[in-house]
Amino acid sequence: MPNGFLPYEKRRFVVTGQVQGVGFRPFVYRIAVERGLAGFVKNTPEGVVIEITGPAVDAASFGHALRTEIPPLARIVSLDEEAQEVKPPDAPTEGGFQILKSDQGEGHAVLISPDTATCADCLAEMADPNDRRYLYPFTNCTNCGPRYTITRSIPYDRATTSMACFPLCEECAAEYENPLDRRFHAQPNACPVCGPRVWLQEADGMPVCQGQDALREVARRLAAGTIAAIKGLGGFHLACDATNESAVQLLRERKHRPHKPLAVMVPDIEAAAAYVFIDESAARLLTGPVRPIALLPRASGPAGGKALAASIATDTDLVGVMLPYTPLHHVLFRYLREAGGGSHPALVMTSGNLSDEPIALGNREALSRLADIADCFLLHDRDILIRTDDSVVMPLTPDDALGMPKDAAEPGPPLIYFRRARGYTPSPVDIQNLDDRTDGVPTVLGVGPELKNTICLTKGSQAFLSQHIGDLENLETMGFFREIITHLAAILQVSPAIVVHDLHPNFLATRWAVEESGLPAHGLQHHVAHIHAVLAEHRFRGAALGLALDGTGLGEDGTLWGGEALFVDTEALTHERVAHFSPILLPGGDAAVKEPWRIAQSMLHALGITEPGNRPWPWLDTFGPMSRMLPQMLDKKINAPITTSCGRLFDGVAAMLGLANTASYEGQAAIRLEGAQDMAETVAYPCAVSGDGNLDTLALFAEAHQDWEAGVSAGVISRRFHLGLIRGLADWAAHHTGRLGLEHVALSGGVFQNRTLALALPKALADRGLIPLVHGFVPPNDGCIALGQAAWGRLLLVKNG
Template identity: 60%
Template sequence: MKHRIRRRITVTGQVQGVGFRPFVYRLALEWGLGGVVRNTPEGVVIEIQGTDATVEGFSRDLTEKLPPLARILSLEASDMPPLPGDAAFVIGESAPGAGHNVLISPDVATCPNCLADMADPANRRHNYPFTNCTDCGPRYTITRSIPYDRATTSMACFPMCPDCAAEYADPLDRRFHAQPNACPVCGPKVWLTDAAGTTLAEHDPALAALARELAAGRIAAVKGLGGFHLACDAGSDAAVAELRQRKNRPAKPFAVMVPDMAAVERLAAPGALDAQAQALFSGSVRPIVLLATRPDGPLSALIGPDTRETGVMLPYTPLHHVLFSHLSRELGPERFPALVMTSGNAGGDPICLGNREALRRLSGIADIFLLHNRDILVRTDDSVVRPIPDAPPPAASPGRREDAEAAPGVQFLRRARGYVPSPVRLPVTGPCVLGTGPHLKCTLCLTKADQAFVSQHIGDMENLSTLAFYREMLAHFQDILQVAPARAVCDLHPDYLTTRLAEEELGLPVIRLQHHFAHIHAVLAECGHGPEAGPVIGLALDGTGYGGDGTLWGGECLYVDPAGPVHERLGHLSPMRLPGGEAAIRQPWRIAMGMLSDMGGEARAFTPPWLPAQDRAAALVVQMLEKNLNCPVSTSLGRLFDAVSALCGVGLQVDYEGQAAIRLETIQDMAETAAYACPLRRDSAPAVLDTLALVDQAARDLARGVPPGVVSRRFHLGLLDGLTELAATMADVRGTRRVALSGGCLLNRTLSRELPDRLRGRGLFPLSHRFLPPGDGCISLGQAAYGLLLRDGTSGTDNP
């Protein structure tokens, strides 16, 4: 008889809800092994028993033949005494206990096999909107706690029918231990109501009726995976205009959903569907992808009036697929099947979660409501990404292990559904730290050993409902990760809700970190740049952050050494005044007036495009500037974009953040090659990048009749030259070659695509975001990573 051995293997990572235990079971059967696999607080524990050769074969296949959604972070193996007679392999009950080392999977788009089931009229799941298996379906949004078993999800109240139970128990079935498994007999159902909650139709007829209403121009609230969408016909000017009016969203772009890649191809501008874009559309996440679209395409021009990009996504739930199958029949071949799918909220509130909540909050917007009875436990918006064509592999720090998901060419604008709660691997480890996040585009972050878990997009912390959502997520993350933070890191700004929460509610030691240094620490964390990798130069470029000197920063050249950690402000853009404070952000012409008042000669002779419409307001602004009343000072690149946009006449007033800058970038004449001069002034410390000179040259050109598109391109090129010179000069002075890039202005396509190339041309190594947005959605990660660097819990060295 051959020698038999027993081996214990402990696996941590994304190994729950992804078919990992069924995979282990089938693998053990293939190799003829006995033993058990179960969830435990340590991770997934496997005990296998067989001959040397079969145990070794199993161990090799375990890592080489993983299910598509599984991700192993660590694997430990040790041999143990064999158990007499243990010839069968079983899936054991989950072991209770405090703490765990497994990850909940993000939600996963419907797989091809389930789509085939739904398309088959003879299949019992034909057109069933909650079809799923171990390779797809809801995970994070239906999970209450760990371990990920049916009893800890919102499927607990749906006992399986005999057919579903047989699938669930059959190791050869792809629904073996699929926790959300269901069918029309035993699972959730959908129904359609009017705004008063009166039921109009149920089951598949409800989806068919919804399609008819949408085709007729009605606005619907549709309960989806992580919350509600507001939907309407994306090809109808009347429907889109009505949605804008009801939602009080005059111009901010809407996202659209189309049924398949053929529809995407009809929308895409020539060359826009490169390999990176196609991978994003066809993958298992199905985020909103910013796509350059044809100006003469089939969508309403009101979808995104300020930009040539449209946020496009493909169906990612069975419900969406069934809806589009009905919609295509309703519209017929003459009309293009596309739906606006925008977050189901109003007034800056979080996305609606429950049926009663949606009827209460959205009844003034939606005509009809598609509801279902599977509870959403965690509200989660759609993720938004932009493909970056021909992007080189992201630079990493010395010794960094490249993660498979660190693909080049993807920029996050919003990280939520499909990506959360996957962690970011950190270059350091330590106690649990809470990064409380920023004021706008807030996320929170908790660390666990060498992993950072950043929440989905929470929103702008400007009302009590968003604060309540924040508290929900803080409690939920602590529960699913089973951690308790030892310290909290918050922003310098004393009036942020996240700062007040850290200092008044949590009962933890609190450390403050300036906003733009948090940006740079986030980039370093994502790129694995730890204390041993040395200092970097950071360019933090955004709208506004409370500075260490009490002014409003936003165009900063920083020195960051994570070994200290040491922080220093080396340079910034020309200071500018914001007449009226917040009013200047809403009306960028005020900023332009402030900058013109600091210049003379030909620039002051420029006839502003905001006159005569703003004669009276402009007269008041002149007085404010002369007396320097309510004119806070800022070095913000975002405000500089606003000022030049106003000078060009395309951004006099904004309805949403970034609108003026988007318009300025969109009008660029890409045939123009001349750049405005942007001198670096080093006669003071910090140094000043003379961006006032850019505005002066722009005003002079406009006064001479140079077209705004040419002015915009010359401005962008001059800014690129200036930022490159600033970073290269400071890198030479400080003896480093790495430059970290962060801040919301990196969402400007011109900066995000051209600035890294220019830095490389100067022999520098740009470090960019890989897993999070460059905007404020990364701040909580930077705060938490900084908190881990402080071994004794005290703050590092700052020199603002």
């Protein structure tokens, strides 16, 4: 042949990312066969390896399709392509194209897919009376279904999942082995003949019925006001009719959850629109593949139908709504409509636990822990290996995404995360700057804080943040913490070199890191970890000003921080507290968090106000005797630690306005304060930077108190407070960035779950010529701390070589 021209090309591809259990190999097979290419595809420890041989034009077309036509659940992190020498035996017809058996081994470079909502194809089969999967509650394919919650180890094959104990029937096996079938190597593949089964039993263990009869009967009971425990994807839900006030109140009483909002599941987007206001971003989120709990404004309810029970959410006009994400949910709502649930049935679907405990996982565990709450149990025999709560998010419009990482809106709308769990984990956060060459850095483990705990493991340039674990305040949650560290390290096949923990010596996570982990342990201050988390999301290198605003975290000076301006340099790996909110005393310590009136009286005391003026303080009727003792505690500083907390400032203003003398869950007072705003008000209270560079938040409180004394409405005061704090924070940031020669301002902390602050402050910073950096992949609350710890630890290892 002239000029040594070869008719064929041979290419080798190595693909890493979320490419197992998502139909990636069948996709590769299809695009290779369509082009008449020879070769193979297989899972290996280094990723999915592909070799093709064929005409140059077809090989090029294959490479383009490989990058642009991937399955909906696949996510490519890296794709390396290498031309190889073509030898005479190589030809398009030489053995055709094959899918080879997975290679075992250590150090794999693939990602486990998160659990994904039932796809349209599976729903169509379930709705067809002639289909063998008609109304089967465990229908799935490579485009949907359980993944993370049923996976023991990698490679993701059926033998390493909880489906190993369900041998495939002849028809399912044929689907599983056919490369052109939608269920090729769908590890949870099943049908009524060979798959998991469902049954209903009473709380005392007495069996009721099974199969479709069980789903039909539990639907009838829910419509009649019963409370049911329902085994789901990542654990149990406690369910009742969300339009039945008596049932909702009874569930609250039994669950010991008096006020915290409850999540609601509805059958479809039309039903959701009857109960909450839905814009384009919310619709995309609700109907997408994740199906998290979305916080949306409450609507009045369907015309001529029932409204949601008032006690679903008493402190806010936002309702947490989600659509069905498993086949079992879809079948349940079908029967609920038949049982008299109306055209828009709605169920409370809250975590199956007592308050502060992990979600129940197995059948025996649920029957033991939930028997005093649920009247009946809908169970199944597919084991859940990894407990995972529902994710909770607030969708934003693209215009509200100012300061988020550029790719944070993919594949859905931009979000404020409140809880990152099912559907999002274990997807990693890419934390490596493109200029870095540090893939060889050893693994770091961040063990998180006490509240809203998560853990985080780094692997190369990626950080794997666990699902929400909870508050490490009991043995059950601590057991979950240990379980997730072990499991995540095992499926990632990594061994941490160091562990990073909070400075608080009494946190259970800190004690585990120092006393049990056996690893070199490094402490990082809570709020510095917050800022490192948001900087890691942006892959930011250099110096920035961080505003860390939350409840409390132990500071480096032994006081309780929470309203902090921090200088953080990721290259020099240094940080400095440059300023803070006005310090106040926290009378009673933790008791003040549960009784915000103490904070209000402490702030009044700091202003020299020791007795009520024109109006009696709102808490005197209930806490009068204790209120009279407080001045002595404050004067002598008895059990009254110093704090600069932003969250406590919100608590104090809310209590001053009579909105919350007590709080039954974290953030309750602040939620009520935000919800009380009169949005027609435009006046902002002054909130100035003091001579020492601190933010004079005590003067801000004084303005609110003065208006309250004058009889101004709580709605007007709340709005003026919010506007004043936003303006004050922006001026504060401008003051210190100007002084330090910085332009980036990183925002983190639980206060940024306040929508008003989260949306307005980045814009106020931009108006002052600053560049805001906000969270886009993880929560701003303490759920991000482990990411910040792990990112800082990784930088520490890089710095130390």
